[in-house]
Amino acid sequence: MMLTSNIASGQPLLIAEALGKRFGGLAALTEVSFAIRRSEIFGLIGPNGAGKTTLFNVLTGLYELDEGELTFNGAPLTRLKPHQVAQRGLARTFQNIRLFANMTALENVMAGRHVRTRAGLLGAVLRCSRTRAEEAAISRRAHELLAYVGIEKHGQALAKHLSYGDQRRLEIARALATDPLLLALDEPAAGMNPSETGDLMLLLRTIRDDGVTLLLIEHDMKLVMGLCDRVTVLDYGKKIAEGTPAEVQRNPAVIEAYLGGPLT
């Protein structure tokens, strides 16, 4: 399935330059720079508290950046509100799943279409032919996306009644509904068993093959090593390594960050 249309090749999709974010005296991010190329799966790893989720929240406009520049798809991303970031084509999922719990799975995905549709108050009240056509398109697209992530049979179930793995999938479907250029996933495999993780890996590869660039925070090393094209490693808010999974795995600084000392 075609997921995105607006793919211009050439420069990287997302460029982060010297990002800095402080909470009071705590430097959550210091001088973090990286670039995500189009159509790659980019991993962001690091021990707990390394600043991964902070970086996510800075990217998606939830936190305001203290220092540095963010360029997304050729235009600055700094100082945009979360909904404007989504509008620009950066969608995310949350570490602790944040679905619209009391809406059905289908409605969740339909709500994700909000940013790409236009019907306003007047359209809703008059229900003119354009609104009806748009509504039908929203519903059709939502059904497609539920099928795409493999939970179409649960479309009418409330989101909170889905199983944990299906909730993760629904969150991905909802994010895809915004037609993202970059999909940022915060620990998508957290709490999944190995077979679910395997299925998730397949899904994420399919999404990438359908044209969406992926940014992935993950603790599951098997997933990161098996899936990512390139990986950046954060520790105490600083970037300590970047490269292919194999390179990063051999990097002494990374090993030290994870294991606490050099292997001799």
Add this chain to the structure above:
Amino acid sequence: MAMLLLLRHDRRAALAALLVVAILLAALPFLVNLGLGKTWVRILDFTLLYVMLALGLNIVVGYAGLLDLGYIAFYAVGAYLYALLASPHFGLHLPFWALLPLGALLAGLFGMLLGAPTLKLRGDYLAIVTLGFGEIIRIFLNNLNAPVNITNGPQGVNLIDPVAIAGHSFGQTWSVLGFSVPGLYLYYYLFLALTLGVIAVSIRLQDSRIGRAWVAIREDEVAAEAMGINARNIKLLAFAMGAAFGGVAGGLFAGFQGFISPESFNLMESIMILCMVVLGGMGNIPGVILGAVLLTMLPEALRYVGPLEQALFGRVVVDPADLRMLLFGLALVAVMLFRPAGLLPSTRRRREFDSSEAVLAQEQASVYDAHK
């Protein structure tokens, strides 16, 4: 339930049912007058006003989940706009068809004005601030008689023009096709038409892009914003839309009553309307209508308790006015205990409160999945 299914599948049965309902609604004031007398036709008119108010508040509280305790302020704005522009107070006599949309517009504007400072507040804090705003409007109306007399203060505005259509005032009895139709009935038909309009708008908004966005910010504002929903605009839209319904009802109230004063718009009224929404079933249109009908009519029915006591015991044992609040409190407690989602909850809210074993089992299973 079988009836409903039948209606859904058989177009002719549905049409027939619709026709029966329409005839009943049209004949209602005549029937009520025959059975219960003129007072009850008046109560019927008021019921329709409260249905409109409750449906307006339902948009703010039921759909968007913004607890508004000052909703009556918008009723007041609509009522005062009508009163000031169609009474001897300023010597202005604007026509009803112009005042009604103007009232909706102004109340909607006030909805946004009062909504804007509360955008970052949630739950209890939002309730407290909106409560304050509601009171501020009332106090303003009470005090805006000096140095320039705008609202005529606590005395209120008197001799408000009755609603008139094409030069025919609702203050008089009309004769239509040989029938004589008193003004009270005319108001009923006008209110009924507008109530049906409000219901139609509510239904359409519910299943729309905007309606989904309202529910989404109610469910999780952070997630909604991350999905590209502009929470600020969507909330303001809910405030404005709800307030506009209130403004329309207020204008009708002023024309119907002929007299308004700030006293009609106190906190108790806001709470009553909120109770209609909550008691009937937040977010569900039939539920909200039921809530409004019950809470407007039951207190009126209690008026018969006084004479009844007189007849039974020879004296009034309990003052019906006291009884009214007592029963009202009891009814609320009973609803909370036995039907926490309201008398007629929406499917969504029914499931929200549903803790049947199937659901629990499913939730436990998903927790188990999470720790596998």
